[in-house]
Amino acid sequence: MALSGKSRRKAETVDLSVFSALESEVRSYVRAFPTVFDSARGSILTDVDGREYIDFFCGAGSLNYGHNNPLIKTHVIDYLASDKIQQGMDMATSAKGRFLELFRDVVLEPRGLDYKVQFTGPTGANAVEAAFKLARLATGRRTVVAFTHGYHGLSLGALAATANSWFRDASGAPLNDVVFHPFDGYYGPDIDTVAMLRTLIEDPSSGLDLPAAVIVEPVQGEGGVNVASAPWLRALRELCTEHGIVLIADEIQIGVGRSGDFFGFEQAGIAPDMVTLSKSISGYGFPMSLLLIRPDLDVWKPAMHTGTFRGNSVAFVGAAAALEHFWADPGFAAGIAHRSEIVVARLQRIAERHPGAFSVRGRGLLQGLAGVDREVARRISRESFSRGLIVETAGAHDEVLKLMPALVGDDETLQRGFDIIDEAVEAAVAS
Ligand SMILES: Cc1ncc(COP(=O)(O)O)c(C=O)c1O
Structure with missing residues (x-):
């Protein structure tokens, strides 16, 4: 009308x-x-x-590249003007293929990282939900360890791992199968909280079931800009490897350059088993979310975890343009x-x-x-x-x-x- x-x-x-x-x-x-x-x-x-x-x-x-970044905008406008596929579900499209190729060539390979890419629903919490489900499916275990002051989104599964009671109190349903552990520095600089976690995991009478996964923000954003030190992250990586626990890095806020590197975990020289990315990945503020998965953990069967909006083509175009224009430049x-x-x-x-x-x-x-x-x-x-x-x-x-x-x-x-x-x-x- x-x-x-x-x-x-x-x-x-x-x-x-x-x-x-x-x-x-x-x-x-x-x-x-x-x-x-x-x-x-x-x-x-x-x-x-x-x-x-x-x-x-x-x-x-x-909006890590600012609003309406002109370098990304031209690609987006050209794409929209050319009647290319907009909604592709998870069918193969040229836009998605181009993004995947650039992500491999510009982000993964130069960093020696080997991941499969899962496109989840469009917001960050969707990637966290997928990570938890897949870690539980792959390990056959339920418990996820999350950290004090952590924020992972507000849908029920992700909310279970979000620490702040303001959000938790609104759940209206039990928030299950997540235990909280002190983040780096929670008890001051002299208390090694990964060593504490090791003690709990290795004591069969600690009451802590062997976790399926540990989820960590290399720098906590919503929780108050709390930085995990590189040695702490490395110790966490070691602990998870020794016990077959899936280490999930939540890079939704610190990723895509916020930390100074593409990923916030890079500085620690570790490779998490799964990585959640969203927010600035599309380059232009379009909804887009993805989960990076260590290949042997990609135990999904076709369509086991699906959803309508996982093929936001214009977001792929923005994402590809950002990789090409910014991240392909070593400077x-x-x-x-x-x-x-x-x-x-x-x-x-x-x-x-x-x-x-x-x-x-x-x-x-x-x-x-x-x-x-x-x-x-x-x-x-x-x-x-x-x-x-x-x-x-x-x-x-x-x-x-x-x-x-x-x-x-x-x-x-x-x-x-x-x-x-x-x-x-x-x-x-x-x-
Ligand atoms: C680290 C982290 N994880 C997950 C989320 C949830 O993302 P979304 O709000 O897009 O669901 C956020 C949002 O701020 C976040 O900062």
Whole structure:
């Protein structure tokens, strides 16, 4: 039905009231960033009133190459304009084939990684669900070990491995067959929590059944930017290998370059048995999710785990373009490292200006400014928004300002964003 002139005018002047009137109470980011966004380019979002915002949020890590990246956009537009396959279920399409070839040539082979690729439903939690099911199927065991402060999504299986009680309390059903273990550093730097896990696994009377899988974020994003050290990850790898436990790296947030490498686990020199990827893998913010599987663990029978939307062709096109334009360039990681240095230096200056009030932690372009005062990060986020910058909070008490600027872009916008954060910190601390 064509819009009447009246409703067309309304669409152009849409304001926030339609969201509070009609959209479920479950809505979330619109509360933290209350405006109606309209367009975006690179690291700048513009709302319907023409106000600009610098983006240090990047769609929670799903826009690593910025908004509407022009290099990816041309491929997407050409594809859409040429009547190529859009919805291919899991049939073979040229778009999917091209992505698979590039993923093998640009990502897997140069890193000496050998994985089969499973395309799951479109969101991150779908990849986590597939990983758990497959690990249980392959081992014939049920228990999954997850870590304190971990976040793996909110569908029931994934939610069972998500630690935060805010989310768990909404499950409405038992969250079974996952046990939580302290993440690296949970009891301070001197307690080796992998050694603790080893003791539990090797003691037949510990009460811990031999797990099917261990799932770990090499850097916990939602949990408050908690970094697993390389030796800790290597010890976890060793423990899992010795006991035939499937090691799943959840790279949904830290993967696709956030850590500075393509995968967050690379720095530790390990190869997990399964890897979940989503968020920025499509390059352009399109829904896309996949599970990487050590070939001998790929024990699925045809269509045992299926779903309608596993062949989002335009996402494959964006993903292939991102691999071709960014990751095929050996200099790409150096650009991330350069931007990360700017971010860390600016955060450390804030911490130095307020001794004892903040600590800085993170890897690559996932950095956190942890406030000693639990309220301060939320205030900084609010003050930043009112000054034209989007940055979210994370952690058990939202006590960490989580900075995720785009991996690409100009230094000037990045610095300008931190000028806003500097002002927001002063306002937040003063209040
Ligand atoms: C590490 C990690 N795993 C899983 C998920 C779930 O992804 P999705 O929200 O797309 O289901 C997220 C989302 O933030 C995540 O950060």
